[in-house]
Amino acid sequence: MAPSVSRSNGISKPSAFEQWLKKNGxxxxxxxxxxxxxxxxxxxxxxxxxxxxxxxxxxxxxERTRTLLLYPFYDRGGLDKGLFWQTMASLVRxxxxxxxxxxxxxxLGILVGLSPAIxxxxxxxxxxxxxxxxxxxxxxxxxxxQQPEISAIFVIFVTAVWPILxxxxxxxxxxxxxxxxxxQVLQLKQKTFFxxxxxxxxxxxxxxxxxxxxxxxWLAIIAAEIVIGGTLGIGFFIWDAYQQNYVSEIILGVVYxxxxxxxxxxxxxYIQTLILPE
Amino acid sequence: MSAFxxxxxxxxxxxxNQGEYLALKGIDLTIKKGEFVSLIGHSGCGKSTLLNMxxxxxxxxxGLVTLEGQRIxxxxxxxxxxxxxxxxxxxxxxxxxxxxxxDEVMGDLPKADRDAMVQTxxxxxxxxxxAEKRPGQLSGGMKQRVAIARALALKPKxxxxxxxFGALDALTRGNLQEKLMQICExxxxxxxxxxxxxxxxxxxxxxxxxxxxxxxSKIGQILEVDIPRPRKRMEVVEHPSYYKLRSEMIYFxxxxxxxxxxxxxxxxxxxxxxxxxxxxxxxxxxxxxxAPLAIAKEKGFFEKYGLDEVNLVRExxxxxxxDGIAGxxxxxxxxxxxxxxxxxxxxxxxxxxPTVTSLTMSRNGNAVTLSKKLFDAGVQTAADFKKLLRETxxxxxxxxxxxxxxxxxxLLRYWLAANEIDxxxxxHLETIPPAQMVVDxxxxxxxxxxxxxxxxxxxxxxxxxxTIATDLEIWQGHPGKVLGVREDWAxxxxxxxxxxxxxxxxxxxxxxxxxxHLEVRKILSxxxxxxxxxxxxxxxxxxxxxxxxxxxxxxxxxWFYGEGSNRPSRTEHLWMMAQMARWGDVPFxxxxxxxxxxxxxxxxxxxxxxxxxxxxxxxxxxxIELFDGSAFxxxxxxxxxxxxxxxxxxxxxxxxxDPPRILAA
Numbered sequence: 001m002a003p004s005v006s007r008s009n010g011i012s013k014p015s016a017f018e019q020w021l022k023k024n025g026x027x028x029x030x031x032x033x034x035x036x037x038x039x040x041x042x043x044x045x046x047x048x049x050x051x052x053x054x055x056x057x058x059x060x061x062x063e064r065t066r067t068l069l070l071y072p073f074y075d076r077g078g079l080d081k082g083l084f085w086q087t088m089a090s091l092v093r094x095x096x097x098x099x100x101x102x103x104x105x106x107x108l109g110i111l112v113g114l115s116p117a118i119x120x121x122x123x124x125x126x127x128x129x130x131x132x133x134x135x136x137x138x139x140x141x142x143x144x145x146q147q148p149e150i151s152a153i154f155v156i157f158v159t160a161v162w163p164i165l166x167x168x169x170x171x172x173x174x175x176x177x178x179x180x181x182x183x184q185v186l187q188l189k190q191k192t193f194f195x196x197x198x199x200x201x202x203x204x205x206x207x208x209x210x211x212x213x214x215x216x217x218w219l220a221i222i223a224a225e226i227v228i229g230g231t232l233g234i235g236f237f238i239w240d241a242y243q244q245n246y247v248s249e250i251i252l253g254v255v256y257x258x259x260x261x262x263x264x265x266x267x268x269x270y271i272q273t274l275i276l277p278e
Numbered sequence: 279m280s281a282f283x284x285x286x287x288x289x290x291x292x293x294x295n296q297g298e299y300l301a302l303k304g305i306d307l308t309i310k311k312g313e314f315v316s317l318i319g320h321s322g323c324g325k326s327t328l329l330n331m332x333x334x335x336x337x338x339x340x341g342l343v344t345l346e347g348q349r350i351x352x353x354x355x356x357x358x359x360x361x362x363x364x365x366x367x368x369x370x371x372x373x374x375x376x377x378x379x380x381d382e383v384m385g386d387l388p389k390a391d392r393d394a395m396v397q398t399x400x401x402x403x404x405x406x407x408x409a410e411k412r413p414g415q416l417s418g419g420m421k422q423r424v425a426i427a428r429a430l431a432l433k434p435k436x437x438x439x440x441x442x443f444g445a446l447d448a449l450t451r452g453n454l455q456e457k458l459m460q461i462c463e464x465x466x467x468x469x470x471x472x473x474x475x476x477x478x479x480x481x482x483x484x485x486x487x488x489x490x491x492x493x494x495s496k497i498g499q500i501l502e503v504d505i506p507r508p509r510k511r512m513e514v515v516e517h518p519s520y521y522k523l524r525s526e527m528i529y530f531x532x533x534x535x536x537x538x539x540x541x542x543x544x545x546x547x548x549x550x551x552x553x554x555x556x557x558x559x560x561x562x563x564x565x566x567x568x569a570p571l572a573i574a575k576e577k578g579f580f581e582k583y584g585l586d587e588v589n590l591v592r593e594x595x596x597x598x599x600x601d602g603i604a605g606x607x608x609x610x611x612x613x614x615x616x617x618x619x620x621x622x623x624x625x626x627x628x629x630x631x632p633t634v635t636s637l638t639m640s641r642n643g644n645a646v647t648l649s650k651k652l653f654d655a656g657v658q659t660a661a662d663f664k665k666l667l668r669e670t671x672x673x674x675x676x677x678x679x680x681x682x683x684x685x686x687x688x689l690l691r692y693w694l695a696a697n698e699i700d701x702x703x704x705x706h707l708e709t710i711p712p713a714q715m716v717v718d719x720x721x722x723x724x725x726x727x728x729x730x731x732x733x734x735x736x737x738x739x740x741x742x743x744x745t746i747a748t749d750l751e752i753w754q755g756h757p758g759k760v761l762g763v764r765e766d767w768a769x770x771x772x773x774x775x776x777x778x779x780x781x782x783x784x785x786x787x788x789x790x791x792x793x794x795h796l797e798v799r800k801i802l803s804x805x806x807x808x809x810x811x812x813x814x815x816x817x818x819x820x821x822x823x824x825x826x827x828x829x830x831x832x833x834x835x836x837w838f839y840g841e842g843s844n845r846p847s848r849t850e851h852l853w854m855m856a857q858m859a860r861w862g863d864v865p866f867x868x869x870x871x872x873x874x875x876x877x878x879x880x881x882x883x884x885x886x887x888x889x890x891x892x893x894x895x896x897x898x899x900x901x902i903e904l905f906d907g908s909a910f911x912x913x914x915x916x917x918x919x920x921x922x923x924x925x926x927x928x929x930x931x932x933x934x935x936d937p938p939r940i941l942a943a
Contacts, residue, residue, distance in 0.1 A: 178361060178363055178364075178365035179365070179367065181335060181353075181359065181361065181365055182365050182367070184334075184335060184352075184353040185333065185335070185353045185354070185355065185357070185358060185359050186355055186378075186379050186382050186383060186432075187352075187353070187354055187355060187382075187383075188382055189382065192378070192382055196367065196370070196378055197367060200367070200369040
């Protein structure tokens with residue numbers, strides 16, 4: 001008798017947690033299992049001694065790393081700061097390079113998109129330059145600017161600018177004939193055409209470029225900060241840790257980079273949904 | 279005010295990867311202020327291209343487009359376009375879309391005025407509720423309303439519509455068509471619309487411009503829509519012109535499709551058995567009189583004389599025959615007896631097209647039928663009919679005939695005129711395909727007709743009409759259908775021509791033998807030929823004269839063969855030439871002797887008859903005598919014409935014929 005009662009209760013009134021689990025089970029539980037499995041295998045391999053790479057647990061077991069993990073906001077002056085500050089410094093650098101890339105990329109993209117002649121002239125140059133890896137830009141930047149800080153921002157800029165530029169160009173070139181017809185029939189002034197037709201029409205393409213670019217510019221941060229050397233920033237932090245053989249610190253740094261990259265990407269995507277509802 | 283928009287000798291060539299494509303050629307069109315013109319044609323015929331050149335979105339390779347005398351150099355808001363896919367900006371609301379146009383074009387007006395104008399036009403198209411929505415949230419019909427409102431808000435001199443309702447469902451389309459029509463009428467808008475919807479074109483237009491298929495599309499025909507405005511969708515359908523216009527357009531479009539197919543086929547001339555061409559396309563119209571053709575085909579007479587690959591082309595109207603002969607895609611045709619002369623003197627599009635006849639395939643077979651309604655009202659003779667017409671002067675009576683050059687038209691007119699009824703003033707004659715007559719009589723859209731059998735007997739048997747006179751009572755033994763070919767064709771394939779006459783003459787003989795009548799009737803009733811029930815088709819004694827009113831009898835008087843009936847007669851063709859001129863359809867040629875020499879070729883007939891061993895063929899000579907006793911003097915046709923009491927404006931003119939030439943094979 002009793003079991004049947006409790007069972008009927010269970011069916012008629014599932015707890016809030018059960019409901020939540022039912023709803024989000026597959027979206028949260030499965031990724032969690034995946035991550036946990038990955039970390040476990042990694043840890044097992046580390047324990048087996050096949051490689052010198054420490055397992056994920058070393059982030060807690062290693063004392064220096066544990067401090068960095070638990071106190072991201074500490075500030076002992078100089079370069080000895082918590083990971084939050086390191087990350088912030090990198091983000092500021094990325095923001096500068098990325099902003100310049102966005103401004104240059106969008107305006108140049110519109111120019112190129114509107115003029116087939118300029119497009120023909122510059123396209124080979126763009127296609128060539130965009131194939132060059134961020135790291136290869138480092139020596140060029142250093143020779144050109146002679147200043148590490150500016151060189152770093154340049155490297156980020158030069159990594160991020162191509163997808164913005166190319167996507168904007170495509171967006172402008174792909175303005176549907178319908179809208180061009182509207183412009184022609186109404187004899188719209190250039191200004192009205194730009195703000196009412198060209199820009200809104202190319203916006204989805206521009207955002208695609210911006211989203212690809214934010215990921216790339218964050219990827220370039222390591223290269224950029226290695227160039228500068230001896231500066232505050234997550235990239236140099238990893239480089240420094242490697243030099244001093246703090247392997248578990250590298251792992252922690254990498255986790256930070258991955259997480260921040262993900263957040264940046266999502267942030268741009270979110271802004272996109274705000275501006276382009278559909 | 280005559281030419282508001284003028285298009286002169288316009289030509290458009292599109293460059294292609296390889297070579298170029300001639301889209302439009304020799305387009306001439308003027309549009310009056312306040313007129314609504316539709317452009318119709320098959321896909322790819324260049325109708326949108328033409329519209330684009332009026333709008334200025336595209337430019338002609340050659341020729342000129344002007345608006346109020348000014349050459350169109352670029353697009354502008356005075357020629358607002360409504361596109362099929364709306365062309366609204368999706369990031370702006372309906373109101374903002376309209377306002378964008380108004381603000382840009384009428385920027386010098388105060389803001390309040392502009393806003394009011396936007397509001398007026400939103401209300402005009404009934405979009406008050408949806409004004410703040412973006413296009414993405416609107417249905418197709420609503421989007422097109424916004425586009426129309428945007429266009430009209432600018433008060434354009436000319437409204438250009440590119441298949442505006444093409445993407446809409448039928449119900450929405452109907453409503454919007456009516457709305458557009460109302461707006462255009464209220465605001466006196468001049469409009470040009472591209473469409474492929476026949477009904478839409480009739481409903482909305484004052485004129486319908488039909489374009490032929492590309493490459494090198496040109497204006498094939500322009501139809502005037504005489505349906506009075508304001509029009510209502512439901513009422514327009516009931517207007518007598520509606521179906522005529524509609525079928526005219528459908529005929530045109532079908533014809534274009536066929537021409538395209540024929541062009542794609544590219545027939546090679548097959549020469550065999552000493553004949554220049556044995557693969558022939560021969561046109562005919564479903565009538566009992568097509569019997570010789572049907573028999574020649576079914577009984578193997580064509581093959582017997584070496585014509586191995588004859589294909590009979592069934593046309594529903596004589597117009598199809600004319601187009602086929604003029605277009606050169608049929609080799610020969612069964613023609614109404616007046617047609618060879620009619621074509622030769624320029625009856626078709628005012629261009630003389632020398633045509634030859636060497637065989638009269640049938641005589642008699644026609645009758646005048648009046649509707650049962652008239653019969654019940656006491657009309658039993660032509661005199662009764664005249665009395666009725668005099669008593670009801672306000673009422674228009676419509677009589678059907680099949681072609682201006684057909685004997686039906688000429689006999690009907692002659693019969694009316696002899697009974698003191700002016701066929702152009704007292705009644706209204708209309709060209710209707712033979713098979714359509716009974717249906718129209720049943721529907722009451724015509725009051726009678728003159729046509730070949732079986733359509734008289736059928737009306738009588740179905741009780742919708744009464745035969746009031748057979749042709750035996752008008753002109754016994756008149757020519758009915760003849761074999762017609764182009765002169766250049768006849769000159770290029772003389773032996774084939776003889777073989778064709780032989781085959782058909784042999785078939786005529788077969789048809790005239792009473793022993794074969796059952797079989798002939800059975801073959802004719804087949805869908806490939808007349809396509810009607812066997813009891814409607816009769817063949818019999820051609821000498822039977824009576825016509826029993828109200829009592830359907832066998833009108834068995836087709837005369838296919840014998841007693842010189844098949845030899846083409848110059849006198850008869852002259853009579854028909856004179857009759858056609860009498861009614862102003864064609865001018866009477868001052869060089870009528872030359873025309874007759876060119877058209878009527880008894881030599882070809884004689885060769886064929888001799889080779890068939892028919893040596894006892896008689897000549898038919900002497901004056902032609904009709905029922906009213908008036909004789910036709912073949913020596914002096916012009917005096918004859920002048921002596922007639924009832925006639926139209928007769929013009930006498932030299933018809934310039936090109937010297938005989940041979941078809942370039």
